[in-house]
Amino acid sequence: MTYQVDEDGFYGQFGGAYVPEILYNTVETLRQSYRPIMESEEFQAEFRELLRDYVGRPSPLYYAKRMSQKYGCKLYLKREDLNHTGAHKINNAIGQILLARKMGKKRIIAETGAGQHGVATATVCALMDMPCRVYMGALDVERQHPNVERMRMLGAEVFPVETGNKTLKDATNEAIRDWCQHPADTFYIIGSTVGPHPYPDIVARLQSVISAEIKVQLQQKEGRDYPDYLMACVGGGSNAAGTIFHYIDDDRVRIVLGEAGGMGVDTPMTAASIQIGTIGILHGSRIKVMQTEDGQIIEPYSISAGLDYPGTGPIHCNLYEKGRAQVLPVNDDEALQAAFELTRLEGIIPALESSHALALLPKMSFGKDDVVVLTVSGRGDKDMATYLKHKDEIRYDAI
Ligand SMILES: *Cc1c(COP(=O)(O)O)cnc(C)c1O
Numbered sequence: 001m002t003y004q005v006d007e008d009g010f011y012g013q014f015g016g017a018y019v020p021e022i023l024y025n026t027v028e029t030l031r032q033s034y035r036p037i038m039e040s041e042e043f044q045a046e047f048r049e050l051l052r053d054y055v056g057r058p059s060p061l062y063y064a065k066r067m068s069q070k071y072g073c074k075l076y077l078k079r080e081d082l083n084h085t086g087a088h089k090i091n092n093a094i095g096q097i098l099l100a101r102k103m104g105k106k107r108i109i110a111e112t113g114a115g116q117h118g119v120a121t122a123t124v125c126a127l128m129d130m131p132c133r134v135y136m137g138a139l140d141v142e143r144q145h146p147n148v149e150r151m152r153m154l155g156a157e158v159f160p161v162e163t164g165n166k167t168l169k170d171a172t173n174e175a176i177r178d179w180c181q182h183p184a185d186t187f188y189i190i191g192s193t194v195g196p197h198p199y200p201d202i203v204a205r206l207q208s209v210i211s212a213e214i215k216v217q218l219q220q221k222e223g224r225d226y227p228d229y230l231m232a233c234v235g236g237g238s239n240a241a242g243t244i245f246h247y248i249d250d251d252r253v254r255i256v257l258g259e260a261g262g263m264g265v266d267t268p269m270t271a272a273s274i275q276i277g278t279i280g281i282l283h284g285s286r287i288k289v290m291q292t293e294d295g296q297i298i299e300p301y302s303i304s305a306g307l308d309y310p311g312t313g314p315i316h317c318n319l320y321e322k323g324r325a326q327v328l329p330v331n332d333d334e335a336l337q338a339a340f341e342l343t344r345l346e347g348i349i350p351a352l353e354s355s356h357a358l359a360l361l362p363k364m365s366f367g368k369d370d371v372v373v374l375t376v377s378g379r380g381d382k383d384m385a386t387y388l389k390h391k392d393e394i395r396y397d398a399i
Pocket residue numbers: 087088089116117191192193233234235236237238239240306307351353354377378379
């Protein structure tokens with residue numbers, strides 16, 4: 001069995017490309033060109049050089065000694081938080097802008113929630129001298145002001161979206177509308193393993209550098225190139241897809257992912273679409289989505305803006321359905337506790353999203369020789385206001 005995308009753009013029953021007629025040619029051209037371009041020597045050389053000299057790759061695989069003692073295993077952290085711009089998103093943004101240039105596109109658009117993908121896209125547009133418009137829900141523009149300022153300083157136009165709940169889903173709708181109006185000259189850089197085929201496959205391949213590096217680094221540190229467990233958080237699914245890419249068909253490796261439980265999956269304040277979603281079509285893809293019986297999207301909630309999306313990409317929907325990956329909900333309070341724990345035990349302040357992966361650790365029972373690799377998808381600078389607001393709720397005696 002393989003868990004990779006099939007000829008028609010599906011992962012089992014998930015995925016596909018449900019796009020309006022006007023985008024058909026654009027998406028079809030992308031589908032036919034992405035693999036030849038991305039597999040070309042020229043693309044690979046340019047991509048690798050930028051990952052090394054601009055992003056700072058390979059990112060370290062850090063043996064977390066005190067955390068290992070606490071959880072009774074050998075815990076390694078894959079440090080995507082040390083990348084330029086502070087998260088894994090830059091790997092994908094660089095790859096997609098190279099693809100856009102090879103396809104002769106002149107203009108870049110993107111959507112963003114917390115602003116991390118917007119900042120990554122604005123960064124590569126500055127680097128490549130391309131005009132850039134980032135769609136962002138008006139509420140997120142208010143909540144994530146430092147990232148808005150960063151994007152503007154980088155030369156991007158930030159377009160506040162006033163429709164719906166004024167968050168990520170609405171920004172994505174608006175970006176798709178723009179794309180429909182300028183299909184010929186515009187490249188839409190999508191920030192996660194979501195959207196119509198071939199986007200989930202493009203993003204997974206670009207992020208697969210994460211697991212390619214893990215293989216080499218584990219071989220050096222452990223004398224074998226695979227772990228017993230791989231762990232990551234999942235919003236749309238890109239850092240998780242990159243973490244597992246080269247291990248997906250290796251059943252020696254167990255995959256455990258954390259999605260945003262919010263205030264709890266049995267409350268209306270959640271974003272755990274794998275647990276409570278049903279099959280529907282969102283942003284061009286057949287996935288599990290939080291919706292009412294008549295197909296209205298239910299607004300998601302999570303303390304972490306990067307996980308606050310009402311669906312999960314098709315790759316992970318399929319892995320969950322086939323039993324290949326375990327996906328557990330992690331609530332706001334558990335993620336906060338995990339963030340302070342990593343900070344106090346290892347001196348690393350993680351992004352709130354990444355804290356949802358760290359909060360899986362107390363839910364596991366490892367053997368003491370188990371090798372566990374957990375991806376820290378980003379750093380916590382952007383989340384300082386939230387951490388400070390909640391610092392008195394943390395149980396320091398439990399750390
Ligand atoms: C955007 C983001 C995520 C969630 O996106 P995925 O596509 O699921 O990886 C996770 N961590 C960080 C730091 C992010 O910025």
